[in-house]
Amino acid sequence: MATFQTLPGFREFYPDVLTRRNHIFRLWRQNARAFGFEEYDAPVLEPLELYKTKSGDEIEAQLFSFTDKGGREVALRPEMTPTVCRLVGEKAATLKRPIKWFSIAEFYRYERAQKGRQRSFFQFNADIFGEPGPEAEIELIALLIQSFTAFGLTEQDFYVRLSDRNLWFFYLEALGLDEPRTRAMLSAIDKHEKLGDDAFKGYAEHFGPLDAGLKAKVLVFLQIKTLAALEKTLASLGGDKLAARLADWKKLLGGLEAMGLARFVGVDLGVVRGLAYYTGFVFEAFDRKGELRALAGGGRYDHLIGKLGYGELSAVGFAIGDVTTGILLDERGLRPKFVEAVDVYTVIGGEAERRAALADIAALRAAGRSVEYPLKDVAFGKQFKLAADSGAKLALIYGGDELARGVVKLRDLTERSEREVPRAQVVEAVREFFSGGT
């Protein structure tokens, strides 16, 4: 008979693999809480229309979408942003601002499964709603950075490329481009890192060959890597919008510098993020060696909640994926060696001693201690092997001889030392063993 396979691109987590995933989730959650973010969760299935409204009808091709038995067009969620906007939009009037929320959840897309591109993946999403100023970006990018440093990664391992779609809009406007030309140019800029000058072909198809002066000015802007260079370039243009935007940049970078995080952030206007709904600062985190796909991405999207039919509410957020983060941790040797070990292994002489052992095992577990024991009778000597294999630090030995004298043997499996305690004091003795340190 044929056995059943996991569906293509879906992920199964045996205990050894899940331990590694849980380590990542645990630190993500801890850090989000340290920053005062509240956790939420949401349905795995959403109306297909939610994603079409956000991203356009073409998005359907990438979605795990289907018609349900009730004739509804639905999709397994490919991202959290539309959902969190829906939840926040629904109750915006009653939620205390700024709204700082996070989630850790699985997402799905329908595409040919290949190495590093699964059909299912996890993301840590964090968003701030209701704060239009760059103070929200300071808070959010600080959380993004600590979400990597918490694992032991340093500025030698990763950095955040910071850019600004507003600045591009204002700059291209100052250079005389209308909105359709600006959008086509941003699309070209998005591809420039990968394609070089070929990236401008799409623009040229619609608006004719690119003027050499314009192209030079775009390339100058693309090469800006410092706030000083940005300031200098903008000074030659003038204009209130650009000046105000420069003030926002100074506030954002100044805040991150005050937090001691400037070394993690690089000005890089080559990042514009393809998604048209971003409205201001955008950023992506990458490994310094440039070997991996983006570790994280985010930005400001002040009009999305309004677009979904709710009242306008400013928003900025990021998503970190578990897969690329995991690869980087592996490459840097930053995955702790997890031994999923119980605290105590109980060695049981025979059926006659089992009752006493079971009573104490139940009491220890009720006290929060993790305890393992052989379910069936096993030779005494073999149980010590099982105890060692279990990774437990302490063995409790329920021998007939000891129980006759009203005692239980405690064996320190690290120190290989033994002592006896009266049975009535076993729970207390185990508590002391683990609180005293070994």
Place this chain on the structure above:
Amino acid sequence: MATFQTLPGFREFYPDVLTRRNHIFRLWRQNARAFGFEEYDAPVLEPLELYKTKSGDEIEAQLFSFTDKGGREVALRPEMTPTVCRLVGEKAATLKRPIKWFSIAEFYRYERAQKGRQRSFFQFNADIFGEPGPEAEIELIALLIQSFTAFGLTEQDFYVRLSDRNLWFFYLEALGLDEPRTRAMLSAIDKHEKLGDDAFKGYAEHFGPLDAGLKAKVLVFLQIKTLAALEKTLASLGGDKLAARLADWKKLLGGLEAMGLARFVGVDLGVVRGLAYYTGFVFEAFDRKGELRALAGGGRYDHLIGKLGYGELSAVGFAIGDVTTGILLDERGLRPKFVEAVDVYTVIGGEAERRAALADIAALRAAGRSVEYPLKDVAFGKQFKLAADSGAKLALIYGGDELARGVVKLRDLTERSEREVPRAQVVEAVREFFSGGT
């Protein structure tokens, strides 16, 4: 513009609701680990055939099933058992026995959404593979019981009804029933609690009116509520199979008694669990008042892994749902009042003081402390109101006057007392404040 609703029967979790769910998940996880169970996770989507193979083609009507874009018949998982069997069956040769696994996951079914019956729900699943004897049931039922007592529930709140499909098979065989009649009778017994004697109608339709003597003997068995009564009834029948099964019962109840858990368990042969794949002991947990649906259910299913196409491997498991458990906790007043509070609120004099505050906030958060602050300038007095609202135990005050003297004010928001510390010692002072206990 119309806004987007959560799909019918799906659940969204705003932070206040998620906190309650996480409390349940946290205790489930802690207890499973105390019992030496390892956590796994698995795909949310599975081949439809997996569920049909386990439960028959009729199951499809209840499933959230659909055809994916690749033409595959798939279903959102309605339960974990077939999936965990698939995972264990696949690697049975390399997994150390007994295999003790648990998971906490969401499940889906397609049915008309109504009060208390959602289309999505969470379950805590625990299973032991590779141990055919009742020692596995002792371990598993002990975990089941502690999974309720950990919340403060007692034997006055819930109990486990213990039954045995094997015993019914052997008993009905001793009464002269063949296998088709035995299965029809078990189906009647499953409905007897709800329907009374009408439950036997289905049996009568196939096999003619129920013999009065047989019915009396079935009803006698149904009314057994103690091991002694069971022993007495079986003694009159004799036979090796029944004697061996009685020994298993004694071992199981003896083990639970040794663990001090007998008061949570009632013999109740009225539980047979409709699902045909159970092969031995079966059990269900209920609230004592009998007001709620089952809290949990489980049993032995030694042939399912083989049926799915893998080598035979004995198995016993249970599932606890989050919804009924949550209702019971609410009714008993056992939901802790969660205040999702940060540790520290930082009061900032003005823009001039913000840099110093941001530096210390970053350091405190990197040290694992949760810290909130006003993203924008807020009047001094109003910040103390925000600090109180945040639930923080400690306020740090960055005033111009204090910073000029190189100090920061610490305000104990519970005691309403204040003191100053040199800025360089803020992180240490906060650490002491929280470790010293307030």
